[in-house]
Structure formats: structure tokens, C-alpha cells
Amino acid sequence: xxxxxxxxxxxxxxxxxxxxxxxxxxxxxxxxxxxxxxxxxxxxxxxxxxxxxxxxxxxxxxxxxxxxxxxxxxxxxxxxxxxxxxxxxxxxxxxxxxxxxxxxxxxxxxxxxxxxxxxxxx
Numbered sequence: 001x002x003x004x005x006x007x008x009x010x011x012x013x014x015x016x017x018x019x020x021x022x023x024x025x026x027x028x029x030x031x032x033x034x035x036x037x038x039x040x041x042x043x044x045x046x047x048x049x050x051x052x053x054x055x056x057x058x059x060x061x062x063x064x065x066x067x068x069x070x071x072x073x074x075x076x077x078x079x080x081x082x083x084x085x086x087x088x089x090x091x092x093x094x095x096x097x098x099x100x101x102x103x104x105x106x107x108x109x110x111x112x113x114x115x116x117x118x119x120x121x122x
Contacts, residue, residue: 003047006061008036010054024053026094045101049094 011021018036022029027049034040042050051058100108 002038003041003061004036004038007050007054010056010060011036014054016054021050021053025049026098043101045097048097052090 011018018029018032021027021032025032025046027046031040035042035046047061048058051061100111103111
């Protein structure tokens, strides 16, 4: 399966234009076109943005059938939402992802290592 074909298929199923995806992801429409036509292979962070814009779980970008039972059984508690899925949290998460993507790999590793250390203390 070519990822560009799958992204285009999902976008058309949702009746969204490339311009709509541009607005939702912050990616340029010409880049979206290049991905859909197989001229560019997007990074994982870009695929995450596109999955959010298409309002589908990430696995659906790679698999057009039902999720495996282990994925289907993952549910959030009633009345809760996944952090970063809406509003200011989604904006913050998007900005964070953009900034992390600009960092050098060694700096990313250092930041994640420090975050793990801080998380263990709590």
C-alpha cells in the first residue's frame, strides 16, 4: 500500500479538500499534493497530524480493515477525552510537535531523558 494513496482515499471519503487538510494541519497544500501523488514520503509526525486532521486513528493510515482486538479494546473512561485532542490542548500539542521536529536528534534524546527523570520523581 502506498501511503499517499491511502491518505487521498481517506480525505475523499471524509469529503475534505487538500485546502481543508492544509488548514487543519498547517502543512502546505502543495506538500499534501506531493504526498498524495507519491512524490514525498511524510515523517511519522506529519502522519500524526494528517490522522488528526482526518479524524481517524493512526493505524487506519496503514490498514483499511478493522483494528485488531487489542486496539479495539482500548477505550478511554466514560466522560473523559484524550488530552490534546481538542481546543487549547490541541493547539499546544501541535506547537510542541513542531518545535520538537526542529530539534537535533541528540537534543531530543536529552530532553526526553530529562522528562523521564522528572516523571519518575512524581
